[in-house]
Amino acid sequence: MSEVRRGPYAKTAERRQQILDAALQVFASRGYQAGSMREVARVANIQLSTLMHHFNSKEDLLLALLERRDADSPGQRTGTGDLIADVLSQARWNQTIPELIALYTVLSADSITDGHPGRDYFTERFTTVRRGFQEEFEKLRDAGRLRSGVDPRLAAGCITALWDGIQLQWLLQPDEIDVVAYLKAFLELITHPAEGTVSYQG
Amino acid sequence: MSEVRRGPYAKTAERRQQILDAALQVFASRGYQAGSMREVARVANIQLSTLMHHFNSKEDLLLALLERRDADSPGQRTGTGDLIADVLSQARWNQTIPELIALYTVLSADSITDGHPGRDYFTERFTTVRRGFQEEFEKLRDAGRLRSGVDPRLAAGCITALWDGIQLQWLLQPDEIDVVAYLKAFLELITHPAEGTVSYQG
DNA sequence: GTCTATAATATGATAGAC
DNA sequence: GTCTATCATATTATAGAC
Numbered sequence: 378m379s380e381v382r383r384g385p386y387a388k389t390a391e392r393r394q395q396i397l398d399a400a401l402q403v404f405a406s407r408g409y410q411a412g413s414m415r416e417v418a419r420v421a422n423i424q425l426s427t428l429m430h431h432f433n434s435k436e437d438l439l440l441a442l443l444e445r446r447d448a449d450s451p452g453q454r455t456g457t458g459d460l461i462a463d464v465l466s467q468a469r470w471n472q473t474i475p476e477l478i479a480l481y482t483v484l485s486a487d488s489i490t491d492g493h494p495g496r497d498y499f500t501e502r503f504t505t506v507r508r509g510f511q512e513e514f515e516k517l518r519d520a521g522r523l524r525s526g527v528d529p530r531l532a533a534g535c536i537t538a539l540w541d542g543i544q545l546q547w548l549l550q551p552d553e554i555d556v557v558a559y560l561k562a563f564l565e566l567i568t569h570p571a572e573g574t575v576s577y578q579g
Numbered sequence: 580m581s582e583v584r585r586g587p588y589a590k591t592a593e594r595r596q597q598i599l600d601a602a603l604q605v606f607a608s609r610g611y612q613a614g615s616m617r618e619v620a621r622v623a624n625i626q627l628s629t630l631m632h633h634f635n636s637k638e639d640l641l642l643a644l645l646e647r648r649d650a651d652s653p654g655q656r657t658g659t660g661d662l663i664a665d666v667l668s669q670a671r672w673n674q675t676i677p678e679l680i681a682l683y684t685v686l687s688a689d690s691i692t693d694g695h696p697g698r699d700y701f702t703e704r705f706t707t708v709r710r711g712f713q714e715e716f717e718k719l720r721d722a723g724r725l726r727s728g729v730d731p732r733l734a735a736g737c738i739t740a741l742w743d744g745i746q747l748q749w750l751l752q753p754d755e756i757d758v759v760a761y762l763k764a765f766l767e768l769i770t771h772p773a774e775g776t777v778s779y780q781g
Numbered sequence: 782g783t784c785t786a787t788a789a790t791a792t793g794a795t796a797g798a799c
Numbered sequence: 800g801t802c803t804a805t806c807a808t809a810t811t812a813t814a815g816a817c
Contacts, residue, residue, distance in 0.1 A: 388782075406693045411612030414811065427783050429812065479691055486688030489681055489750045491608045500751045524768075531764040538744025538761065539737055546740060548691045549702045559740065562733040566726075566768055590800080616793065628795085629801050637793065 393431055393441070396421050400442050405480035409439055409487050409495065436494040443484075443498050446477070460513045461564045468540070468557045475548065482545050507533045517568065527567045539563055595633055595643070598623050602644050607682035611641055611689050611697065638696040645686075645700050648679070662715045663766045670742070670759045677750065684747050709735045719770060729769045741765055 399421035403412040414435050418428040432438040456463050471478050488495040510533035517523045523532075540560060547554040601623035605614040616637050620630040634640040658665050673680050690697040712735035719725045725734075742762060749756040 392782085408610065408612055408689060408692050410610055411692070413809075415809080424784060425811090426785080426813085430782065433812095435811070483688050483692060486685050486747060487610060489747070490610050490613070490685060496751070503748050503751060504755075526772075527768065528764060531761060534745060534748070534756070534761050535741055535765055538748060539741045540744070541747065542740025542742070542744035543736060545688060545691070545743065546705050546736070549698070549705060553706075554736070559733060559736050562730060563737055566729065570728075594800085615791075617791080626802055627793085628803080631794065632800065635794095 389431065392423075396423070396428060396431055396438070397442050397445055400438050401476065401480055404439065404442065405476050405483065408483045409493070410490065414438070439484075439494055440498070442480075443495060446481070460517065461561075461568065464536075464564060465557055465561055468560050471544070472547075472556065475551075478544055479548055482541065482548060485541065503537065506537050509533075510536055514567075522568050524567050524569060532567050536560070536563060591633065594625075598625070598630060598633055598640070599644050599647055602640050603678060603682055606641065606644065607678045607685065610685045611695070612692065616640070641686075641696055642700070644682075645697060648683070662719065663763075663770065666738075666766065667759055667763055670762050673746070674749075674758065677753075680746055681750055684743065684750060687743065705739065708739050711735075712738055716769075724770050726769050726771060734769050738762070738765060 396417065399417045400412075402420055403417045407413075407416070414428055415425055417438065418425045421428065428438075432441060456466055484495055485499045487493060488499040507530075511529050514523060514527075514529035514532050518527075518529055523529070540556075543554065543556050543559045547556050598619065601619045602614075604622055605619045609615075609618070616630055617627055619640065620627045623630065630640075634643060658668055686697055687701045689695060690701040709732075713731050716725060716729075716731035716734050720729075720731055725731070742758075745756065745758050745761045749758050
């Protein structure tokens with residue numbers, strides 16, 4: 378599906394990427410329902426009919442865009458292996474791609490509207506992300522690095538929600554909201570200050 | 580503005596409420612950009628022209644709806660005076676008005692799109708909500724009920740983001756997500772377990 | 782594979798009768 | 800204050816030439 382091809386399909390694959398780039402721009406800045414195929418075509422510098430030759434419908438286009446996002450993203454980027462460092466690293470990276478974050482933020486909320494084609498995608502995505510964090514937190518707990526009394530399942534839902542929520546506030550006020558600082562504060566809250574250190578709360 | 584009136588304006592005020600009820604339904608289930616004045620009129624059982632006689636434009640209608648939301652909401656509901664209890668009480672209440680929560684969730688994300696009329700509203704609202712929580716957390720800290728090392732400002736941003744984020748997940752999966760449980764977990768995390776109890780983390 | 786042309790419908794907004 | 804009628808424009812999608 379994402380292989381490089383020779384022959385007549387090479388151009389199609391290129392075109393599809395070009396169109397998806399345009400779709401990203403349009404859906405990120407207008408939302409799905411309000412974004413139009415015409416505008417996507419205009420941004421991609423092709424005719425509407427040409428766009429619809431490559432994607433049979435608006436719904437097709439959105440789903441293809443969401444699929445590509447998953448394919449492109451580093452996903453569970455196992456950079457250092459340290460969860461906190463990896464989360465903060467990803468959060469820092471996200472600040473360099475505000476357009477993609479805007480796309481995700483607008484569409485995820487858009488998806489709760491009636492008959493939205495991205496609904497299943499986001500429902501499954503949230504479930505997957507929560508489960509991923511839960512597993513990571515369980516590892517931390519088993520390593521004795523999770524603060525006592527912290528439920529890995531609840532903490533997983535918290536950081537998933539917190540991350541999305543704070544990115545929304547960052548998109549509205551880029552200069553006022555430091556996404557990394559909030560995530561760091563939360564992660565330090567649920568873990569032990571340092572290795573083996575015993576803390577005393579009085 | 581919200582006074583009961585006699586004479587010719589009484590009907591207008593009623594009509595406006597009736598229209599705003601319809602607008603809530605439409606914008607909550609479709610979003611602002613995709614929702615249409617025609618649909619609002621249809622739900623309100625009036626003609627499009629009648630709707631536009633009461634609200635000069637679609638933008639006017641949205642802003643009036645957002646204003647009413649603030650006027651109606653109990654706001655900083657100082658029920659018991661205990662922050663945690665009040666937050667959880669509000670969260671429980673929110674579960675009984677999923678339509679209003681959907682409206683808020685869709686529109687707040689919608690508002691980051693180009694030229695959205697609700698952008699200023701949500702920017703200011705987030706600032707206000709964060710500041711409100713920060714003040715409450717500072718009170719908790721001064722009362723010695725905040726866990727040491729917790730920054731009231733960061734905690735305020737966290738719970739604001741977390742609350743919105745988890746409500747989105749709840750709207751997608753009402754049976755799987757327990758909003759109150761996540762908020763409770765976070766609030767207990769940043770406060771001391773009980774009055775005066777000394778906890779020992781080993 | 783890309784284009785022009787067009788269908789069928791929806792949109793926000795306005796004019797003017799009553 | 801509410802209506803019918805209409806404007807000018809936008810929408811997704813399709814047909815068919817090249």
